[in-house]
């Protein structure tokens with residue numbers, strides 16, 4: 290954050306904006322300085338070109354920081370990001386929103402994630418309920434619950450099986466959400482729980 294503040298001072302009139310999708314915008318950068326700025330954010334590890342793709346996750350603070358949480362959120366986001374660390378694969382999967390909330394207060398807006406993940410408490414243990422098909426776009430919809438919840442360490446596998454179901458069934462240029470709406474939740478459910 291110190292480095293971001295320095296970059297904002299140098300390139301953006303000291304202004305930093307945070308976005309709905311939890312990214313940081315330096316507004317009003319001179320066009321001639323864009324490449325130089327990009328080189329510097331790249332060196333800091335902040336220039337991954339994944340906006341709108343699956344590793345650009347919306348995630349609430351969860352049990353690491355929030356006293357209301359039923360479960361941790363950030364380690365789940367990290368687990369998914371580590372599994373999908375190949376940008377070519379991420380681009381092939383295409384437009385995808387994953388939203389994670391650590392409790393039903395839903396600060397991560399999991400209901401409107403294409404894939405939504407909700408932390409739940411089961412007899413004192415952390416579990417995660419998955420929903421599919423939500424959207425916060427012009428085609429807004431609430432996700433449907435896939436089925437019984439999963440343990441934390443299963444979550445990257447669960448997401449992978451959901452995406453494999455999509456990749457096996459998608460038609461040309463079809464986004465995840467469109468495939469989901471065409472084929473319905475049953476095929477996803479069958480594969481994930483198998």
Ligand code: SF4
Nearest residue numbers: 349355358391392396
């Ligand atoms: S969704 Fe729950 S755990 Fe996450 S920030 Fe909101 S209140 Fe806290």
